Amino acid sequence: MRMIDQTALPTRLTYVTYRTPEEVAQAIRTMVVRGAPAIGVAAAMGIALAAVRSKASRLPDLLKEMDASAALLRGTRPTAVNLFWGIDRVLNKAMNASSVRAAKEAAAAEVIAMADEDVEVNRSLGKEGAGLIRDGDTILTQCNAGALATVGYGTVLGVVRAAVEQGKLVKVLVPETRPALQGARLTAFELVHDRIACTLISDTAVGYMMSLGRVDRAIVGADRITRDGYVFNKIGTYQEAVLAKRHGIPFHSAAPKSTFDLARTHEQVTIEERGAEEVFEIRGKRIAPRGVPVANPAFDMTPPELVTSIITERGLVKTPLEENIARLMS
Numbered sequence: 048m049r050m051i052d053q054t055a056l057p058t059r060l061t062y063v064t065y066r067t068p069e070e071v072a073q074a075i076r077t078m079v080v081r082g083a084p085a086i087g088v089a090a091a092m093g094i095a096l097a098a099v100r101s102k103a104s105r106l107p108d109l110l111k112e113m114d115a116s117a118a119l120l121r122g123t124r125p126t127a128v129n130l131f132w133g134i135d136r137v138l139n140k141a142m143n144a145s146s147v148r149a150a151k152e153a154a155a156a157e158v159i160a161m162a163d164e165d166v167e168v169n170r171s172l173g174k175e176g177a178g179l180i181r182d183g184d185t186i187l188t189q190c191n192a193g194a195l196a197t198v199g200y201g202t203v204l205g206v207v208r209a210a211v212e213q214g215k216l217v218k219v220l221v222p223e224t225r226p227a228l229q230g231a232r233l234t235a236f237e238l239v240h241d242r243i244a245c246t247l248i249s250d251t252a253v254g255y256m257m258s259l260g261r262v263d264r265a266i267v268g269a270d271r272i273t274r275d276g277y278v279f280n281k282i283g284t285y286q287e288a289v290l291a292k293r294h295g296i297p298f299h300s301a302a303p304k305s306t307f308d309l310a311r312t313h314e315q316v317t318i319e320e321r322g323a324e325e326v327f328e329i330r331g332k333r334i335a336p337r338g339v340p341v342a343n344p345a346f347d348m349t350p351p352e353l354v355t356s357i358i359t360e361r362g363l364v365k366t367p368l369e370e371n372i373a374r375l376m377s
């Protein structure tokens with residue numbers, strides 16, 4: 048499995064190769080690969096690697112090994128539902144096979160299909176979302192929901208790319224997204240690379256930019272959207288949504304069907320708490336005194352009343368979200 052090392056961006060564009068599920072799990076945990084759809088496919092590849100490397104001669108033994116790798120991968124990051132979706136898709140294929148060889152082939156074929164599908168889904172989602180964007184709009188985002196966060200093209204940046212492909216002038220306002228700086232490092236990297244107009248701002252500038260009339264629409268990604276219409280996404284999303292409401296700015300989440308979790312309501316989701324060093328350091332340099340207590344929730348939760356609509360590959364999910372999410376997934 049070969050992928051970009053996202054921790055090295057934007058300074059270096061390097062690729063890493065992984066051969067075992069343990070290596071893939073470590074890459075997800077340390078955010079070498081991050082973004083809900085990307086970690087879903089990466090985890091699925093981890094399971095497929097477990098299958099193809101296995102020396103088991105009996106199907107139940109192979110499945111047991113795959114289950115052990117699945118447990119390891121499930122323990123990496125708790126919030127993005129795509130991780131669990133990706134793992135289950137590959138496991139289900141293997142469980143329905145009739146021999147070791149068929150299970151290995153099915154696991155490998157499924158993960159390749161998932162990777163191709165992801166790009167197609169993002170292209171459809173991009174087209175659906177681009178319809179919302181007017182020529183000259185400035186779009187505010189959060190974190191990175193681009194090609195890097197998916198297999199390719201992106202969800203939020205897929206919408207932006209599709210609008211640009213339609214000949215619209217679009218500008219993206221990119222909050223840096225402390226503490227891991229996915230906005231400054233990754234979204235800015237993608238947009239500069241594609242020559243799409245963008246301006247980097249500090250997270251604390253969001254409200255003021257809105258008050259100046261410099262935001263036409265906010266579009267953020269999602270790690271999980273529960274059946275009651277709550278959007279879990281990178282920390283900072285919730286305050287963006289509250290500010291958007293205050294200023295009468297439409298606020299959307301862009302997410303594929305694989306990010307919806309019909310089995311849960313918002314109370315049942317675990318928000319990942321990451322290491323304190325992400326907050327007391329910036330790129331390895333300490334910025335806070337030793338001994339200061341730190342809280343580092345990696346995600347937050349935006350209630351449905353702050354969300355104008357959700358952009359999916361099947362079109363817009365409008366309010367009331369709860370009712371229309373059920374319809375989308377049926």
Ligand code: MRU
Binds near residue numbers: 281
């Ligand atoms: O911690 P991260 O970088 O994995 O968080 C990513 C996000 O919050 C994205 O907005 C989300 O996964 C959607 S990516 C298409």
